[in-house]
Amino acid sequence: MNVRMAITPPSREIPLAARVSCNDCSLSQICLPLAVEPEQLDELDRIIRRGRALKRGEHLYRAADSFEAVYAVRSGALKTYAMSEDGDEQVTGFYLPGEIVGMDGISTAYHISSAKALETSTVCEIPFAHLEKLSIKIPSLQHHFFSLMSREIQEDRALLMLLSKKSADDRIAALFTTMAARQERRGLSSRLFRLPMSRYDIGNYLGLAVETVSRIFTRFQQQGLIRVQGREIEILDSERLCGDSRLQIIKD
């Protein structure tokens, strides 16, 4: 009955689809399985379609596609964006490995935003109808899912605050801070990381012009807060970066 493979295969180009259980996944402690007891993991495993691959620029789903599933990012990175009637794009989020994308659309039965790979990525597909059924059998899964959606709301709220009250400096600083935190959650360095998205996407997400983003990156580097090398970022002074990117302007 137990179809899991005991050991992670000996590396080198084994298609991810071959990993038939969440058990074998290095992300299990930050992804859906964390809400499921080991003995129930099989049930979750059975409904998940693993290892769908996406090339850079490829869509996972588009706005108006019917809503069928949510997706756990396994590798790479995605952005979600919405289009207003008058055609301009708004980036609404970035999704890194271990995070769940696609929870918009539950209420409408179709997606209201599109999701696009920022780089070569793989995702695990979790059909939502199955997940709902399973949530009825596994209360902790239901709770976890409520919780995930609630967190999504919280993140949007934080972004709202950023966009309506904070200076361009504060917004960029916040981006670095949250990226660092998410790196850390995955067990990676929170000091040194690579931004998966373009300056354009950053500007769009934070409600700033590309030029402004670029200027602030440069200035933060001059102020010794970070070191920038293209998309590679090193946080040099997280204190000043978090705390008072605004105050120091007043002082200086």
Next chain:
Amino acid sequence: MNVRMAITPPSREIPLAARVSCNDCSLSQICLPLAVEPEQLDELDRIIRRGRALKRGEHLYRAADSFEAVYAVRSGALKTYAMSEDGDEQVTGFYLPGEIVGMDGISTAYHISSAKALETSTVCEIPFAHLEKLSIKIPSLQHHFFSLMSREIQEDRALLMLLSKKSADDRIAALFTTMAARQERRGLSSRLFRLPMSRYDIGNYLGLAVETVSRIFTRFQQQGLIRVQGREIEILDSERLCGDSRLQIIKD
């Protein structure tokens, strides 16, 4: 077993708590009960604590309060707001009768925002732990709740778009449009209504200075788009208001 009162009592100062069933509530078709079959409504009724009253300015909950319940607004209006570390307030939403408030906090077990009555209001309290249990027995309720949270996400996204891409004019126009739609949903006039919140709250919510809000109200009136009388609003030209509050500036 059936403890419902058959008929709505003959008006005049009957405490709302006396209405012991959602059945008797005029909002049942837009509130939680819409997700529940009549024969299961008793179960929902049993877990709801009805008719908690709030005076203008009173808090329903505060940030950091432990998260115990969500609330259906019965009458009046509430705002939710969050506080950033540096002390400034961000209004994150307004809640009208039939709407559910308090869904932040599921993931953290404590509220991350505060909810305050904008005017004398009553709410029905729905303990979340009970709701989760009941959702397991009533799949349509679980789905409805997922759906509500998803809609909350969608609304935040729309607001994000507004704040990062749109002019002050567009933001105010959007506020009128969504308020009108919500009035309509309640079966009230979408043309003539009263804003429950102050200019200050509007400015805060939309990321604008109070002065800017006031100026735009005045100008919209001069342009014949609306009629304003304090907090009373009459929509005179919803076409132009929705469509092209920006375009007309270019033309004119």
Next chain:
DNA sequence: CTGCATATTTGATGCAAATCAAGAATGCAG
């Protein structure tokens, strides 16, 4: 390696909305 497309940086200028500063209207307690 070469060349074109795309992404990023840098500088100069303009404007939408914030801020500063009063004044007017409204609400409410006594």
Next chain:
DNA sequence: CTGCATTCTTGATTTGCATCAAATATGCAG
């Protein structure tokens, strides 16, 4: 009704960021 406290409106001024324009860097197809 009177006076004080909010809330709202209006005008003058400042400013942060967008926009325009152009140079430079980077990636990648052939």
